[in-house]
Amino acid sequence: xxIIETKNLTYTYPGGIKPSIRDVSLTIEKGEFVILTxxxxxxxxxxxxxxxxxIPHFYAGQLEGxxxxxxxxxxxxxxYEMAQRVGLxxxxxxxxxxxxxxxxxxxxxxxxxGMPREEIxxxxxxxxxxxxxxxxxxxxxxxxxxGQQQRVAIACxxxxxxxxMVFDEPTSFLDPLGAQKIFEVINELNKxxxxxxxxxxxxxxxxxxxxxxxxxxxxxxxxxxxxPKEIFDSxxxxxxxxxxxxxTQLWQILRENGIKLESIPTSSxxxxxxxxxxxxT
Amino acid sequence: xxxxKNVFFTYPTGVEALKGISLSIRNGEFVAIMGxxxxxxxxxxxxxxxxxxxxxxxxxxxGVSTRNISVARLARxxxxxxxxxxxxxxxxxxxxxxxxxxxxxxxxxxxxxxxxTWALNLLDLTEYRKTSPFxxxxxxRKRVALASVLAWNPKVVILDEPTIGQDHRQKEILxxxxxxxxxxxxxxxxxxHDVEFVAxxxxxxxxMAQGQIVADGDAKRILTDPNVALQAxxxxxxxxxVFLGLTDLGLSTDVIDVSExxxxxxxxxxxxxx
Numbered sequence: 376x377x378i379i380e381t382k383n384l385t386y387t388y389p390g391g392i393k394p395s396i397r398d399v400s401l402t403i404e405k406g407e408f409v410i411l412t413x414x415x416x417x418x419x420x421x422x423x424x425x426x427x428x429x430i431p432h433f434y435a436g437q438l439e440g441x442x443x444x445x446x447x448x449x450x451x452x453x454x455y456e457m458a459q460r461v462g463l464x465x466x467x468x469x470x471x472x473x474x475x476x477x478x479x480x481x482x483x484x485x486x487x488x489g490m491p492r493e494e495i496x497x498x499x500x501x502x503x504x505x506x507x508x509x510x511x512x513x514x515x516x517x518x519x520x521x522g523q524q525q526r527v528a529i530a531c532x533x534x535x536x537x538x539x540m541v542f543d544e545p546t547s548f549l550d551p552l553g554a555q556k557i558f559e560v561i562n563e564l565n566k567x568x569x570x571x572x573x574x575x576x577x578x579x580x581x582x583x584x585x586x587x588x589x590x591x592x593x594x595x596x597x598x599x600x601x602x603p604k605e606i607f608d609s610x611x612x613x614x615x616x617x618x619x620x621x622x623t624q625l626w627q628i629l630r631e632n633g634i635k636l637e638s639i640p641t642s643s644x645x646x647x648x649x650x651x652x653x654x655x656t
Numbered sequence: 657x658x659x660x661k662n663v664f665f666t667y668p669t670g671v672e673a674l675k676g677i678s679l680s681i682r683n684g685e686f687v688a689i690m691g692x693x694x695x696x697x698x699x700x701x702x703x704x705x706x707x708x709x710x711x712x713x714x715x716x717x718x719g720v721s722t723r724n725i726s727v728a729r730l731a732r733x734x735x736x737x738x739x740x741x742x743x744x745x746x747x748x749x750x751x752x753x754x755x756x757x758x759x760x761x762x763x764x765x766x767x768x769x770x771x772x773t774w775a776l777n778l779l780d781l782t783e784y785r786k787t788s789p790f791x792x793x794x795x796x797r798k799r800v801a802l803a804s805v806l807a808w809n810p811k812v813v814i815l816d817e818p819t820i821g822q823d824h825r826q827k828e829i830l831x832x833x834x835x836x837x838x839x840x841x842x843x844x845x846x847x848x849h850d851v852e853f854v855a856x857x858x859x860x861x862x863x864m865a866q867g868q869i870v871a872d873g874d875a876k877r878i879l880t881d882p883n884v885a886l887q888a889x890x891x892x893x894x895x896x897x898v899f900l901g902l903t904d905l906g907l908s909t910d911v912i913d914v915s916e917x918x919x920x921x922x923x924x925x926x927x928x929x930x
Contacts, residue, residue, distance in 0.1 A: 415795045415823045466794075466821070467740075521693050547820050550693045550849035551891035577823050580852060580894045618824030621852070621894040621914055628918045634925065643894050647901030654905055654924060 377443075378539060378571050379403040379426060384440035386421060386430055395421040397595040399440070405538070408565045408572045408585055410603070412617055413592035419575045422592070423541045425449065426573070428457035445538050459488070462532030466544040468524035471531070472516040477508065480516055481530045488535075502534035505568075506560055522553035529560060539571040540564065546578070554581055561585070580620045583607070584642035591617055604639040622646040657683040657812060657843050658704055663713035665699055673699040675867040677713075681845065683811075686838040688854050688875070689847045691864035692889040697847045698739070700864070701814050704845065705734040718811070732761060735810035739817040739847075741797040744804075745789040750781055753789055754804045761808055775807040779833075794821040812843040819850045831857055855879060855893040855912040863888045880910040 384399040396418040403409055411419050424430040431438040432454045442449045445460040465471045474480035481502055485495045503509045506526045511519065516527050525545055532540060542561060546554035562585045565572045576582045583589075589606045591599040593615045599606050606612055607623040622640040626649075629636065636653060640646035658681040665674035673696045681687055689697045702708040703715045706722040715722045718733060738744045747753035754775050758768045776782045779799045784792060789800050798821065805813065815834075819827050834857065838844045848854060854861060854875050861878040863871040865888040871878050878884055880896050892900065895917050899909045907924060911917050 413823075414825055415821075416793050544821065548817075550691075550889065551851060552889045553693055555891065578852075616823070616825035616828070618827075622898060624914045625895065625898070625917055628914060629921065632918065632922060634921070643897035643901065646898045650898065650902060650921070651905070654902070654907075654921075 376405045377402050378405040378407075378445055380441070380443045381425070382441040384422075384425065384438070384442055386425065386439070387437045388421075388434060389436045391436065393595075394437075395595055396425075396592075399592075399595075399597055401590060401597060401600060403571065403573070403588070405571055406565070406569045407588050408562070409574065409588040409590060410579070410582055410586040411573055411575045411590045411592070412577060412579065413598075414616060417592040418595040419592055420543055421595075423463065423543060423573065423575060426539065426541055427461035427463050428452060428454045429463075432457075455488075458484075458537075459535055460537055461539045461541060462535055462537035464525075464528050464532050464540065464542045464545050466547055468516075468521070468528040468548075471528045472524060475515055476512070477503070477514055477516055477519075477527050477530075478512045480527060481534050484531060484535050498534045498536070502530040505533060505564065506530040520553075521548050522550075522556060525549065525553075525557055526560060529557075529564075533564065537570070539573065541573045541575070543575045544577065545574070546576075546581070551581070554578070558582055558585060577618060579607075579618055579641075580622075583620050583623075584645070591615070603641050607641060608639055657681055657685070657718060658845075659716040660700075660703065661714045661716070663700075663703060663710040663715060665696075665703065665708060666711045667699075673867055674703075674710075677867075677869060679862060679869060679872070681843060684838070684841050684843055686834070686844045686857070686859040687846070687862060688857070688859045689845065689862045689864060690849060690851075690854065690878075690888070690890060691870075692849070695864040695888065696867040697864055698816055699867075701736070701816065701845060701847055704812070704814060705736050706730040707736070728760075731757075731810070732808065733810055734812045734814065735805035735808065736814045737798075737802050737805050737816065737818065739820065741789075741794070741801040744801045745797060748788055749786050750776070750789055750792075750800050750803075751785045753800055754807050757804060757808055763808075771807045771809075775803040778806065779803040795823070795826050798822070806837075810842075812845065813837065815844070815846045817848055817850075818846055819848060819853050827853060849890065851879060851890060851893050855895075858912075863890070865889070876910055876912055879912055882909075 380402050382400050385394050386396050387394045426444055428449050472480050481499045482495050506529050508526050546557050564570045583603055586603050589603045599611055607619045612619055620641050622643055626636055626640055636649040640649050660677050660679040663674055663677045666672045691697050706727045754772045758771055789797055834844055858875045861875045870887050871884045879892055885892050893912050896912055899911045911920055
């Protein structure tokens with residue numbers, strides 16, 4: 376089932392000279408784990424803002440083309456309605472958290488929707504449990520580590536029980552282990568709850584193994600769209616300078632040297648398995 | 657250039673962030689300070705430019721203790737580029753931003769103009785001369801922050817997490833830029849947890865965990881030692897991980913980049929076929 380469909384989507388910010396995204400046509404299936412990547416300024420964040428209606432409702436500007444998200448025509452539904460379907464987690468949790476306790480921050484979105492108190496209680500507990508931060512409930516978000524803060528930010532969005540969660544470079548402020556933990560939380564939401572995940576990410580070394588769909592943008596357009604293995608092997612990915620995983624690069628260079636692995640690795644674990652077969656014989 | 661002598665530092669909140677750090681950085685060195693979030697990396701480099709003073713112990717910069725010199729005077733020697741450019745930028749145009757510190761240091765107006773033009777050019781920002789820094793992308797704002805520090809030509813440049821929010825191509829440009837600065841004799845200190853970036857730059861690595869230095873040496877030795885990585889909670893580069901998974905085949909594990917990996921694998925296969 377399609378959960379996001381765009382046709383020839385083109386958008387120009389107010390006062391902008393040229394469109395930030397052009398002719399974007401894509402489909403995303405319900406339950407997919409999508410990585411959206413491409414050079415800085417390629418339109419990734421702009422596209423994400425379309426998914427939850429920030430564009431056109433908040434940013435105004437000129438939006439052309441068709442945009443259907445979770446069965447709704449985004450142009451005809453206000454942000455508060457879209458926000459219940461599509462959650463957005465920012466790069467820097469500091470820009471998102473503001474309350475004096477984790478619990479209050481997570482409850483905030485639900486209170487705004489005027490949800491009954493018992494339902495809020497239930498959802499907050501559930502969101503904290505899913506992100507593994509029950510013990511932080513009473514703590515002040517600004518006293519937490521970056522990784523903990525990002526989990527709080529995810530819990531805030533999760534509590535709304537959206538169909539789609541968009542993560543805009545959620546780990547760039549974290550160390551590699553912290554990043555890995557966040558990716559695992561996101562993966563769990565995707566696999567266990569069936570939440571459709573759109574992850575905007577540069578660090579493909581860390582994230583690729585979770586994805587089943589990769590979209591690469593450049594200068595406002597989609598240039599590649601498909602399964603990770605096919606995408607990372609394409610010449611285009613190399614040309615526009617996307618940081619394809621080192622394990623995939625190794626596979627490419629080995630192939631140029633006449634050594635063929637059975638499939639294309641995107642993670643170190645896969646590379647180990649594939650190399651082992653070749654090295655043993 | 658920088659000499660840290662048994663430094664302890666406790667924040668007013670009671671958090672003991674540095675616990676007995678001793679370290680010397682020579683003039684012209686390129687050092688990456690690595691470690692988990694909260695390991696004390698940023699606290700340590702803030703001692704280098706006197707933003708923080710040791711609770712116990714001493715930091716000497718160019719032979720002078722940071723206790724005996726003002727932060728403003730020290731800044732001439734040690735330039736600091738913050739992790740989040742928004743903590744640093746405030747002017748209405750990029751040009752003004754870069755001129756600000758120069759004016760504070762008392763540069764004459766025509767020297768100042770030349771320096772600004774030079775720095776804009778150096779970081780490929782000339783087209784944004786009259787633009788507000790806040791209209792720029794995150795990556796561009798980081799370049800403005802860097803330009804504003806390089807403009808006064810400090811001997812030491814400290815970059816706190818320079819690769820955050822930078823795409824693959826910008827990282828490559830940044831890498832070349834840092835290597836170039838270093839080749840021109842500047843002492844460069846970066847604070848980072850981007851292991852792939854460090855693997856590509858190969859600086860000296862100082863690894864921190866819980867307020868202490870747990871390893872110090874060249875990038876290859878530190879990043880490929882699984883015990884060291886575990887101790888400081890860093891994840892080795894992806895290529896190293898591959899080789900750590902193949903140790904039983906007798907392959908060496910001190911491999912950090914793709915071309916080296918290819919060489920090792922090809923040699924192994926040739927040896928096996930003979």
